[in-house]
Amino acid sequence: MLHRLLLLAALVLAPLAGGAALAHQQKIAISTIALNARSGAIEIAHQVPVHDAEHALRAQGAKSADIIGSEKSREAFARYVTRRFLxxxxxxxxxxxxxxxxxxxxxxxxxxxxxxxxxxxxxxRFNSQILTDVWARQENRVNIGGGTKVNTFIFRAGSVPADAPLTP
Structure with missing residues (x-):
């Protein structure tokens, strides 16, 4: 009987524990820089966990930080990202x-x-300082290139810029 109660308790509490784990900051952002030969542009894509973005907006004083439901919040954080990537x-x-x-x-x-x-x-030459002003343990990865030719660089608070060639 005790075994069944423990099993039932584990089944009930497991989704709650999983949700709590998903709510923690991941403290990692990934940026990719690649050449688009068709458009003649260097394209940059930054990927940031939504929860981290919302937490950062609140830390910066935003009263309502809803990245998913508010275009205003999403655009505010996008502006922040563009300022923190050099x-x-x-x-x-x-x-x-x-x-x-x-x-x-x-x-x-x-x-x-x-x-x-x-x-x-x-x-x-590039430097990603996205969210390093919010968390001391923030890690930002920058991937240069595409396909099977990708070089990855890791940045933390205070990291110096890195250099890499961009080739077609």
Missing amino acids: LQVDGKVVEPAYVGSEITGGSLWVYQEVPAPSGGQAVL
Whole structure:
């Protein structure tokens, strides 16, 4: 009888524990920089967990931080992301244009682009400090390239910029 009660309790409490685990900050953001030869643009896509984004907005003083239900909240966080990601192309600081954002699963995606140099080859210098001002343990990964030729760089609070070639 005691065995059945323990099993029943475990079954009832398991979904609650799983929900609590999903509610914790993941403290990781992933950005991808790739050349789109068809459009002639360097495309940047940032992926941030929705819960982390909402927590960051609240930490910055937003009264209502609802990334899924409020376009205003989503756009406010997208603006924050674009300010916290720095990019140079061939030694020149560039400000990638904001293209838009969307929610897929539990992630907020923020898209940017900048015109690629002629020939599509460039030396990039970049630094991702997304959410490092919110959490000391935040880790940001930046992937350069696409397909099977991807280089990954990891940034934390205070990390110095990294350099990588961008090739077609």
